[in-house]
Amino acid sequence: SAQVIHPSKLKSPYTQEQVAAVKKDVEAILKNKDYDDGSIGPVLVRLAWHSSGTYCAETKTGGSNGAGMRYEKEGGDPANAGLQHARVFLEPIKEKHSWITYADLWTLAGVVAIKAMGGPEIEWYPGRTDFVDDARVPPRGRLPDAAQAQDHLRAIFYRMGFNDQEIVALSGAHNLGRCHADRSGFEGPWVNNPTRFSNQYYKMLIKLKWEKKHLGREAQGAHWQWIARLPHMDEEDEPLMMLPTDMSLTLDDKFKPWVEKYAEDQDLFFKDFAAVFGKLIELGVTRDESGLAQHDGKAGEYKSA
Numbered sequence: 001s002a003q004v005i006h007p008s009k010l011k012s013p014y015t016q017e018q019v020a021a022v023k024k025d026v027e028a029i030l031k032n033k034d035y036d037d038g039s040i041g042p043v044l045v046r047l048a049w050h051s052s053g054t055y056c057a058e059t060k061t062g063g064s065n066g067a068g069m070r071y072e073k074e075g076g077d078p079a080n081a082g083l084q085h086a087r088v089f090l091e092p093i094k095e096k097h098s099w100i101t102y103a104d105l106w107t108l109a110g111v112v113a114i115k116a117m118g119g120p121e122i123e124w125y126p127g128r129t130d131f132v133d134d135a136r137v138p139p140r141g142r143l144p145d146a147a148q149a150q151d152h153l154r155a156i157f158y159r160m161g162f163n164d165q166e167i168v169a170l171s172g173a174h175n176l177g178r179c180h181a182d183r184s185g186f187e188g189p190w191v192n193n194p195t196r197f198s199n200q201y202y203k204m205l206i207k208l209k210w211e212k213k214h215l216g217r218e219a220q221g222a223h224w225q226w227i228a229r230l231p232h233m234d235e236e237d238e239p240l241m242m243l244p245t246d247m248s249l250t251l252d253d254k255f256k257p258w259v260e261k262y263a264e265d266q267d268l269f270f271k272d273f274a275a276v277f278g279k280l281i282e283l284g285v286t287r288d289e290s291g292l293a294q295h296d297g298k299a300g301e302y303k304s305a
């Protein structure tokens with residue numbers, strides 16, 4: 001495949017001051033006492049992930065370039081339910097800084113949110129365009145189905161080009177935010193401080209005694225989930241939750257050692273998460289010498305600097 005230059009060495013379509021101004025404006029809207037647990041950060045992270053996670057390495061389709069979620073074909077995928085909130089929150093920033101593309105804004109907002117919630121610094125490079133090539137819009141069904149198990153996770157994430165360790169590291173994003181009955185059919189947060197990035201998710205997976213709770217939302221694919229309470233929680237308190245896919249990480253000989261490592265070593269988790277999230281938001285973003293991403297999927301893939 002063609003020799004492709006690492007994006008850090010390419011011309012940026014924006015100045016450093018422009019990028020800094022957008023980052024500052026994203027930071028300023030994160031805290032929101034009327035929304036969920038007081039932050040829009042988690043749903044911004046999910047927006048960055050879902051815009052990238054449609055990538056297929058074999059056909060070089062999908063990924064964040066093009067911001068296809070603006071249109072019904074991708075935005076209306078039931079897997080993307082609820083992400084319109086994230087996009088609406090970012091709209092005033094797009095209006096103020098109209099030079100930034102949606103595709104760049106959505107991925108940058110996720111990176112800013114992770115850092116602001118106490119997570120690691122993640123490398124982000126500009127150059128995504130908002131050009132949507134109809135022939136390359138990914139079909140629905142490319143994002144993971146939470147009701148399934150480890151074989152499904154492997155099928156979905158291997159398609160993007162990730163390995164077992166990277167699957168477990170990426171799953172640590174479930175330290176953030178919650179499930180909403182009206183979006184996915186599942187409900188509740190994974191940890192008791194869901195707006196603070198940490199390795200709690202892995203600790204909870206290993207340490208708590210999880211029980212199956214029947215949900216009965218078959219139409220949404222949400223038959224049941226796992227629930228557990230911390231020792232200080234009352235019966236009336238909202239329990240913590242795990243999706244069937246989350247729990248499958250502890251039921252697999254290759255995944256489980258990584259769950260244990262990340263539960264014990266937050267620094268290792270932060271380092272690995274930063275690398276893998278950086279890789280996620282670059283999927284399918286292949287720039288030419290102008291620094292702008294191509295949309296024909298024909299460019300090679302850059303190797304890490």
Ligand code: ZEM
Nearest residue numbers: 042043045046049144145146170173177178179180183184
């Ligand atoms: Zn999630 N995720 N995810 N995820 N996710 C939800 C919420 C969030 C899966 C999944 O089905 C769900 C990754 C991987 C996987 C976030 C980030 C990342 C929800 C709840 C579901 C059902 C949606 C709702 O009801 O609002 C599955 C099966 C995954 C396979 C491993 C990866 C990778 C992520 C980023 C790196 C985040 C931040 C949320 C919380 C969103 C919010 O609104 O609070």
